[in-house]
Amino acid sequence: MLLLRNGRIIDPANKRDEIADLAITDGRISSSLPPGEPFDEIDCSGLVIAPGLIDLHVHFREPGQSAKETIATGARAAAAGGFTSVVCMPNTSPPVDNPSVVTWIREKAEREACVNVFTTGAITKEIAGEELAPIGSMFRAGIVALTDDGHCVQNHELMRRALEYARMFQLPILDHCQDYGLVGKGVMHEGYWSTILGLPGWPSAGEEMIVMRNILLAGLCETPIHCQHLSSAGSVRLLRDARARGVQISAEVCPHHIALTDESLQGYDTNFKMNPPLRAQSDVDALIQGIADGVITILASDHAPHCAYEKEVEFDMAPFGIVGLETELGLFLDLLVHKHKAIDLPRLIAMLTIEPARLLRLDRGTLSPGVPADVTLIDPDLEWTVDASTFQSRSTNTPFNGRPLKGRAVRTIVAGKSVWSLQDSPNSSVAAAASAL
Amino acid sequence: MTAKPKTAPAPAATWTRKDLVSIRDLSPEELTLVLDTAAAFKQVSAREIKKVPSLRGKTLINFFVEPSTRTRTSFELAAFRLSADVVNISASTSSLSKGETLKDTARNLQALHADVIVLRHSSAGAPLFLAERLESSVINAGDGAHEHPTQALLDVFTIRERLGHVAGLHVAIIGDILFSRVARSDIFALLKLGANVTLVGPSTLVPREFEKLGVRVTHDIDSILPEVDVVNLLRIQHERQRKEYFPSLGEYTAFFGLTRERAARLKPDALIMHPGPVNRGVEIDSEIADSPRSVILDQVTNGLAVRMAVLYLCAGANHTSSN
Numbered sequence: 001m002l003l004l005r006n007g008r009i010i011d012p013a014n015k016r017d018e019i020a021d022l023a024i025t026d027g028r029i030s031s032s033l034p035p036g037e038p039f040d041e042i043d044c045s046g047l048v049i050a051p052g053l054i055d056l057h058v059h060f061r062e063p064g065q066s067a068k069e070t071i072a073t074g075a076r077a078a079a080a081g082g083f084t085s086v087v088c089m090p091n092t093s094p095p096v097d098n099p100s101v102v103t104w105i106r107e108k109a110e111r112e113a114c115v116n117v118f119t120t121g122a123i124t125k126e127i128a129g130e131e132l133a134p135i136g137s138m139f140r141a142g143i144v145a146l147t148d149d150g151h152c153v154q155n156h157e158l159m160r161r162a163l164e165y166a167r168m169f170q171l172p173i174l175d176h177c178q179d180y181g182l183v184g185k186g187v188m189h190e191g192y193w194s195t196i197l198g199l200p201g202w203p204s205a206g207e208e209m210i211v212m213r214n215i216l217l218a219g220l221c222e223t224p225i226h227c228q229h230l231s232s233a234g235s236v237r238l239l240r241d242a243r244a245r246g247v248q249i250s251a252e253v254c255p256h257h258i259a260l261t262d263e264s265l266q267g268y269d270t271n272f273k274m275n276p277p278l279r280a281q282s283d284v285d286a287l288i289q290g291i292a293d294g295v296i297t298i299l300a301s302d303h304a305p306h307c308a309y310e311k312e313v314e315f316d317m318a319p320f321g322i323v324g325l326e327t328e329l330g331l332f333l334d335l336l337v338h339k340h341k342a343i344d345l346p347r348l349i350a351m352l353t354i355e356p357a358r359l360l361r362l363d364r365g366t367l368s369p370g371v372p373a374d375v376t377l378i379d380p381d382l383e384w385t386v387d388a389s390t391f392q393s394r395s396t397n398t399p400f401n402g403r404p405l406k407g408r409a410v411r412t413i414v415a416g417k418s419v420w421s422l423q424d425s426p427n428s429s430v431a432a433a434a435s436a437l
Numbered sequence: 438m439t440a441k442p443k444t445a446p447a448p449a450a451t452w453t454r455k456d457l458v459s460i461r462d463l464s465p466e467e468l469t470l471v472l473d474t475a476a477a478f479k480q481v482s483a484r485e486i487k488k489v490p491s492l493r494g495k496t497l498i499n500f501f502v503e504p505s506t507r508t509r510t511s512f513e514l515a516a517f518r519l520s521a522d523v524v525n526i527s528a529s530t531s532s533l534s535k536g537e538t539l540k541d542t543a544r545n546l547q548a549l550h551a552d553v554i555v556l557r558h559s560s561a562g563a564p565l566f567l568a569e570r571l572e573s574s575v576i577n578a579g580d581g582a583h584e585h586p587t588q589a590l591l592d593v594f595t596i597r598e599r600l601g602h603v604a605g606l607h608v609a610i611i612g613d614i615l616f617s618r619v620a621r622s623d624i625f626a627l628l629k630l631g632a633n634v635t636l637v638g639p640s641t642l643v644p645r646e647f648e649k650l651g652v653r654v655t656h657d658i659d660s661i662l663p664e665v666d667v668v669n670l671l672r673i674q675h676e677r678q679r680k681e682y683f684p685s686l687g688e689y690t691a692f693f694g695l696t697r698e699r700a701a702r703l704k705p706d707a708l709i710m711h712p713g714p715v716n717r718g719v720e721i722d723s724e725i726a727d728s729p730r731s732v733i734l735d736q737v738t739n740g741l742a743v744r745m746a747v748l749y750l751c752a753g754a755n756h757t758s759s760n
Contacts, residue, residue: 191646192646192649195615195644195646195647196461196621196646196650197561197562197583198561198580198581198582198583198584198618198621199561199562199581199582199583200582267565268561268562268565268566309538312538312540313538313539313540314539314558314560314562314563314566315560315561315562315563315566316560316561316581317560
């Protein structure tokens, strides 16, 4: 039994935003505590009590790449970032393209993970884009969505059949939008800086071509498609038009695509190398506008850990991606709520809770009585500085080390149990600042 | 024997760099310092005894991950003339072929007390990567499509030597600009020294983004030939991945080759340059390549002096100027 006292409860699914207490009984949200029984309480004055945050786009690297991350360390990173549920991408080794890997991940997560770990399954066998993976069997084993993330099904006919087949199970399809022909060997946004730096360019059209394809197929099959980590202004424009016409197309945006531009690549630092790449300021502006006007409905990290030695190589040989779970909420609060005032706090929380929960049909993302008590306590105004040496993730490949941010999670509660709190966090540079909590 | 050439420049008070990674980094004053130093070193090569002791006791490693003959030989000779000890390593003879990382290979070279590492690499940014991690001087001998700083230095050296100045001249760079590290370094060097630059080539190989630097872009070579003081023809490669960029070498030559007819439309004193190796009959007519206006071999000779200057400034200047 736990009472979260006197916080600002923001529960967008229930249109709730008020100062109140939140009761948790037997791991679930309850309307009140049973009278006469002992309970713990946490003073939440000055804090936001939000439904546990959901990140629908992470790479936890197990099975097969545990030097980068494990389910256990990835889950701790999620908790430290305020996330109570994460959705893993299937590009592990072996990939999640059959029910046995799904079961392996689920069982390992049950034993070792301090947050809820959901997994996706691959659309195609070996994520090779050639033939359908056993989608139905993976659905029975517990996947929550289909994606070939990191790859993109290039064959439009195959993509169409995958959509139609997945509709039987109401499994959403998440797509990493990349046209291989246009992108070629591109390692950064094609534009002024790729020209100056002599690095192969990854043009915006390489993303927009597949966003357009997905809009057409979502219309043809009358089934939803979710576009992952959008990076370009053109993609936002396509999406805005399609959604206005009622096409079932949605999209997510990652913090780095609104925090940084391709100009950051001047030093050839591979911690700025991601896929899709950092683009121009006009793209950043369009993404923020898309978030502000509701064209983009979901926020995610694309948490992509890599070992330091893998990243510390020639730029074009380095793997794409950065870790994100422990900087995600801070960056979104800092940029979207404080700096650009693109959205208010309740909308930010909705984009990190009920929006992904609805897409994936998860029984999460609300504070309705009776649901599992996944709760994130947020101090939206706490000023802190990113220190990668304190990361819970096994990897530290971040371009944000040393960046001052405003706002972060201070406690993460999963099924009524506190799994992380800032004041108990060892080595945390902000622990002192937060000790008053 | 004197320690320095007779017209040695003033102590390199304005040269504080350990490395030469890109022309884009350099100030116009630094560029001029390299050119002046190279002018002094050029006289050394004309002497009976072609050596000076500026880098005596220093070790230079020519680390060529991508093949090269002319640049490697030029650096090697430049180091010999400065009395340095030289070792050559290529990708196939290094442990890179056994899967060792660039960083580890380079750290091993440094552990052998290499004072200078001259790096040629197919990846843009590789010299900067090493320069940031090693105490040795790192000289960029060409990195991917990024820069080839000593080529640009020898190009502007040759222009200055022949025409007396660089500022105010109109230089056309013709060919595959998109994939050319020579083009990038040349553009930066020429602009910093006050020249006007026009890029010429097929629209697939001349990115418009370069206009943001203040250069002109045209796809009509004939319109600019009468105006320019220098034409710099880049090597056209059609053998590898270029087939999507233009249809054939024949069509390239028809639209962009410096044929005899086109050469006749140049100003009488215009210079014809080429970084080599030359595809005779493709980007340049064979006779034009050998004509008096061609300074292609002067470029090679000047490359030696420029590389001596760069090695001296990056690795030897502090040592010798402390006398």
